[in-house]
Amino acid sequence: MKRLIASLAGAAALTVATLLSPALAASKGTIYYMVPTLLDEFQTGSVTAITKFMGDVGYDVKALNADNKTDVQQGQMNDVIALKPSAIILAAVDFDALKPQVEAARAAGIPVMIFDRQITATKSDLTSVAGTVEIGYVAADQIQRLLKEKNGAVKGKVLQVLGDPGDPYTLDIQKGFEEKMKAFPDVTIISKPAMQWEASNAGSIVADQILANPDIDLVFVHAAHLAVAAVASLEAAGKKPGDVLLVSSNGAPVGLDLIRKGWEQVEVEQPLFAQAAALAMFADKVVNKQELKPGRYDVLGLEGTLTNEAWGPNIKLPGAAITKDNVDDPKFWGNMKTPETPVKSVE
Amino acid sequence: MVSPRRRAAIELVLDNLVWFILAVVLAIFSIAVPNYFQIGIFANIVEQSTFVATLSIGLSLLIIAGYMDLSIESVMALAAMVVGILFAKSGVGIGLTLDPEWLIVPASLVIALAVGALVGASNAFFVVRLRMNAFIVTLAAYIWGRGLVVALSGGRSAQELPPALRFLAIERFLSFPLIAWVSIVATLAFAFILNKTPFGRHLLLIGGNAQAAYRAGINVDRLTAITFVIAGAMAGLAGWLLAIRTSGATANLGVGMLFQAFAAVVIGGVSLKGGVGSLTGVYAGVLLLASIQTAINLMGLPAHFTQLIQGGMVLVAVLLDTVKLSIRKKLI
Incomplete structure (x- = not known):
């Protein structure tokens, strides 16, 4: 009887360990994505893309929607800072109004990555933009x-x-x-x-x-x-x-x-996929507070240029003109085919 | 002492003040704004008034009955999105087809009305049965309604409604698109109901003094509940019309129209205290707002002026209402 109980207990422990281990091994931590609104397709697409690409490099993503309200996003930032995540990705409702929250997060040791909507009024750890x-x-x-x-x-x-x-x-x-x-x-x-x-x-x-x-x-x-x-x-x-x-x-x-x-x-x-993938490529370095080297990087086939700006490292991805000749190219996010090839961290 | 003829003339002006203001504003814009004075622009004004005018029908009825409904904008968006998802061919639309094709018109209309009526019935349940505050209940529906639109669509658009529906936005009768006629007919029908039927008269009584109406044997709860359902259904109708005009629906469709509807209702002479108001006046209020918006579209003015002017007009309307009341008191 004792042997049976011990065997069952062992099997249960093994099962729990098996179930838990991939998650534990896969997740390097949680990154919060502060999305400005879910009322347009670019933004909803960005949640999917960032979640997928960050998953490729080992991070869980939680998205918080600010409903296009600056004060709501400020409050969300304050809440997230208290949770001490691995990093925050911010697509700001208002470029300047979020400056105090970006500074507060960085002062608390939480790296802040800026997605799509460039904030130049203060320093951040990485900005990925198409350049409006x-x-x-x-x-x-x-x-x-x-x-x-x-x-x-x-x-x-x-x-x-x-x-x-x-x-x-x-x-x-x-x-x-x-x-x-x-x-x-x-x-x-x-x-x-x-x-x-x-x-x-x-x-x-x-x-x-x-x-x-x-x-x-x-x-x-x-x-x-x-x-x-x-x-x-x-x-x-x-x-x-x-x-x-x-x-x-x-x-x-x-x-x-x-x-x-x-x-x-x-x-x-707007090269949504490349903008999101660029953040994932550099996520490890940003989280571990390592230096990002300026230069040209291949981001999902697009040439991204990383430069050091007054507001921190900035990678800019070129926007493309879509015409009837190339409209069906799957690289365009509007064709809703998120690239399956996993994004790899920059060494 | 005012002579009966003069008194009748003053009453006529007071009752239709917003129409006179509209005529003056249109005349000024026609003279001052290049390209404004043409039938196409006037048709545009009527077309652009379609959605706020339809929304304002239900809102006016509820305000006249002494309540309010903040959910109408989200209900409109919800109805538009449901129609878009079911019948649009692109985006999140599943492109349902019916045989014969024209059946899509009544089918989509019934669905939009049903969506609106359902939310209206839910509002009525909380307000009438559970005696909850209408402001809070409909504010909650305003929030969850928009949330449901986003949840249903995933934030994506439903686009390309079939030609069998789109013809209502393209084909014209007497220069106005058919969707504008739907709104005009709905306004006239409910104006008739409000002024000429027991239902309308009872509604005015309830808004004036619900206690007195109850003592007079009027089933106040039943009429209030029906009015909430009508307001929801009218918002559904507005959503149906808006989806047809924009050939589908986006998650933020109609954002801001609630406040335009409120502005139109006040400008149109509906008392926020209840018991007073006419739907034709409200329609004139909507036309007034749309004519200003169109003038701003045609002039080089920044869009912020629209909001400044609309806000100013609401204040002027309330002021005029006070002046009208004092003139009427003097006449009596």
Whole structure:
């Protein structure tokens, strides 16, 4: 009887050990991802990608959604600091308002990685961005090309539909875009914000402007979900695909669908997968407070450039222009195929 | 002493003050804003008013009855997302098809109305049966409703509703898209119900003095519960119309429309104390807000001006309401 009990106890202990050991071996710790909102596809995609890639290098990820509220994110940061995680990944609702929390976390010995929304007002341990101003540059290059193809020269009228005017993300894209377009005085740019990034607001702007300015050649919207509403308004105004050119940014699935249907010509992608993978590649070094060497790194096939900036190490990934020629490429996050190849830590 | 004819004229102006203000505002914008004065822009104003106007129907009825409903915006988004998920072909849409194809119109409408009515019934249960505060109950529904939209969609969009539904946003009758007519007809129908039927008159009585209405033999609880269900169903209808216009739904669809609806209701002359209000006035309030928004779209003004002007207009409306009351007292 004693032998039986001992055997059962041994088997139970072995089972528990077997069940627990992979988790214990796999997890190097918990990283909190502070996501600004779950109301757009880029952000929900970022949770999936960061969870997957951080899992590849041995970290568990817990995501906290701030519902686009700065005060909520500040509170979440304060709570997470008290939990002493291995690191925090922050995609800030407001670039500057989170500065005290970033500083508090680092003072508590918790490394802070910045995802997508660059914070330059204070030091952080790694920033992974596409460069929102650069997205504006890429959009400008593509729009110049499209206008030249349509009008024989870079001239015409462009309606730019921004996101919420309180969001620095859209203001940066506008800055980059308008900076590059300054060289072309024959291009008239009408800029209007869609309050709260709400699609029907964008639809109303397009509907009004198409009537007031029937000679609009191209509509540039700052997010793909706004492009859908823009197309709905164009369709309601009797336009056919290609009548009014359409360019969008962020690379969401709906934008790619619009390219396939001919309504949209270019989607400027934010390289979501590469941005998330870059954080995972350097996670061990960041957590262990090791130096990150500047240079060029292959991040999921994209060339990322790591530099030391005033705000700390910064890796920038190039945004890509998606057209009908490459729209089905699985490397674009809008095709919703998270790369299966595991990300490896940088040695 | 005011002569009966003059008194009637003053009453007419007071009762329709918001329509007069709308006419003046439209005239000013037509003169001052380039490209404003054209039938297409006026049609746009009516089209853009569709969703807030439909939302405002239920909200007005509840406020007239002495309650409020903060959940309508989320209910609208929820109904839009359910329709999007079921019938849209891209994104998270599963692209259900029906044979014959036109069946999608009544089927999706019934589903949207049912979604809204269900949430309305849930609000009614907590408020009427459990005697919970309507503000808190509907605030909770506002929060969980939006949460459910995100949960159902995973934060993704449902896009590309079939042409059998989209035609309602594309085809026009007398220059206005069909979805705008749906809203206009709904407003007129409920205006009739409010003014000409026992249900409407009882609602006004309940909002004026629920205790007196109860003593007069009116089933206050039943009417209140029905009004919550109607408010939910109207929010569902607004969601159906919004999904059709944007060819699907995004997780943040309709964000901010609750406050526009409240502004329109107040501007339209509905008393937040209950017992007073007309739906045609509310519709004029919605048109007024949309005409200002359109003017800002056409002018070079930053969008923040919309909110500044809307906020200012709500204050002016409340002020006007006080002035109207004092003028009426003098007339009596």
